[in-house]
Amino acid sequence: MHMADALISPAVAATMWGATAGITGYSLKRLNFDVEENKLPLMGVMGAFVFAAQMVNFAIPGTGSSGHLGGGLLLAILLGPYAGFLTMATILFIQALFFADGGLLAFGCNVFNLGFYTCFVAYPLYKRMIEKGKGIWSASVIAAVIGLQLGAFSVVVETVLSGKTELPFTTFTLLMQPIHLAIGIVEGIVTAAVVTFIAKARPELVNIHHSHHPKANRVLVALALVALFIGGIVSSFASSNPDGLEWSIAKTAGTEELEASTLIHETAAKWQEKLAPLPDYNFKNASEGGLINIGTSFSGVFGTLLVLFFILTVGTMWKWFKFKRAR
Numbered sequence: 001m002h003m004a005d006a007l008i009s010p011a012v013a014a015t016m017w018g019a020t021a022g023i024t025g026y027s028l029k030r031l032n033f034d035v036e037e038n039k040l041p042l043m044g045v046m047g048a049f050v051f052a053a054q055m056v057n058f059a060i061p062g063t064g065s066s067g068h069l070g071g072g073l074l075l076a077i078l079l080g081p082y083a084g085f086l087t088m089a090t091i092l093f094i095q096a097l098f099f100a101d102g103g104l105l106a107f108g109c110n111v112f113n114l115g116f117y118t119c120f121v122a123y124p125l126y127k128r129m130i131e132k133g134k135g136i137w138s139a140s141v142i143a144a145v146i147g148l149q150l151g152a153f154s155v156v157v158e159t160v161l162s163g164k165t166e167l168p169f170t171t172f173t174l175l176m177q178p179i180h181l182a183i184g185i186v187e188g189i190v191t192a193a194v195v196t197f198i199a200k201a202r203p204e205l206v207n208i209h210h211s212h213h214p215k216a217n218r219v220l221v222a223l224a225l226v227a228l229f230i231g232g233i234v235s236s237f238a239s240s241n242p243d244g245l246e247w248s249i250a251k252t253a254g255t256e257e258l259e260a261s262t263l264i265h266e267t268a269a270k271w272q273e274k275l276a277p278l279p280d281y282n283f284k285n286a287s288e289g290g291l292i293n294i295g296t297s298f299s300g301v302f303g304t305l306l307v308l309f310f311i312l313t314v315g316t317m318w319k320w321f322k323f324k325r326a327r
């Protein structure tokens with residue numbers, strides 16, 4: 001559900017950039033590395049895992065569409081809402097800048113749609129259901145569906161406010177919501193499976209305040225290796241069907257991609273083309289062939305390691321900055 005720049009107007013882009021910047025600043029302020037000393041490594045590993053998982057689109061039977069894990073709810077469950085949101089923002093930033101996945105203008109929209117609703121709406125709902133005795137599986141599916149439905153509807157609203165007449169509100173909504181309902185159910189199942197596995201293998205990772213346990217490091221290493229395997233191998237077997245957003249656009253407007261010819265859009269597209277070394281998770285001008293796509297595999301491994309490195313580096317710098325300010 002990564003929006004392209006052509007779907008939004010500069011005014012909507014600026015508004016959503018501002019909203020995302022505000023939430024990011026608030027999340028940074030609320031993040032407490034001193035109390036939760038092992039949160040940063042877990043942020044890095046889970047960020048890498050979600051990045052890799054997002055590369056694997058699964059086909060939705062009978063539709064000709066596909067979906068992929070969003071990961072926002074999973075991040076919020078394991079990291080808390082503030083660290084989860086920041087991790088999702090980092091993933092989307094790297095995807096847009098290095099892989100041209102999601103527009104630069106649309107970055108604020110994408111972070112809001114995939115990060116805000118999952119971390120600050122779906123996660124509190126999940127937490128409340130767990131506290132009331134509901135199981136992880138049912139709570140995960142319900143919360144994931146609600147988070148993704150809100151994100152999908154937000155996409156519709158953002159395009160309408162941008163004046164995209166090619167995507168009439170009613171038609172676009174009636175396509176976006178059902179297809180993302182199916183994707184949300186799968187997301188909830190995957191989220192529950194990962195959380196259940198971690199809770200059984202190393203419950204101290206789920207309870208972040210005790211995640212300094214030495215054996216927790218083994219699980220972090222295992223998750224990192226799984227992320228590399230998904231990004232490097234499994235990603236080559238992802239469905240080639242258009243994702244839920246592209247499918248909905250095609251059904252509504254007759255094409256998967258819209259065009260925007262303003263100077264701001266053209267400038268953003270030009271910069272993204274220059275900056276992204278691996279557009280669409282492949283080498284530039286690469287031809288596909290073979291069982292394993294080398295460009296996709298390289299992109300998966302490179303992106304997974306980049307997310308891990310970026311979060312650990314920036315997080316360490318932020319900890320140092322907060323320490324210096326506190327002195």
